[in-house]
Amino acid sequence: MVHGGSRDEVLQKVSEIVRxxxxxxxxxxxxxxxxxxxxxxxxxxx
Structure with a gap:
């Protein structure tokens, strides 16, 4: 589960995890x- 203040922030975190x-x-x-x-x-x- 990833939490963030905005959709963009969450998507950036997900991209980093995938990387x-x-x-x-x-x-x-x-x-x-x-x-x-x-x-x-x-x-x-x-």
């Missing part, structure tokens, strides 16, 4: 969220 991994990076997808999701503590067994 560093070389042939070890066989495939990847870049997805952008369109909503700010509520960050809540996970609860199990409620």
């Amino acid at each position: 560093l991994l070389g042939q070890a990076c066989r495939a990847h997808d870049v997805l952008f969220s369109t909503e700010i999701l509520k960050k809540a503590e996970g609860r199990l067994g409620d």
Whole structure:
């Protein structure tokens, strides 16, 4: 997962990761969220 302040920043980071991994990076997808999701503590067994 890559976070950034803008789409361009994220794409630059992804490009750098792909460059560093070389042939070890066989495939990847870049997805952008369109909503700010509520960050809540996970609860199990409620």
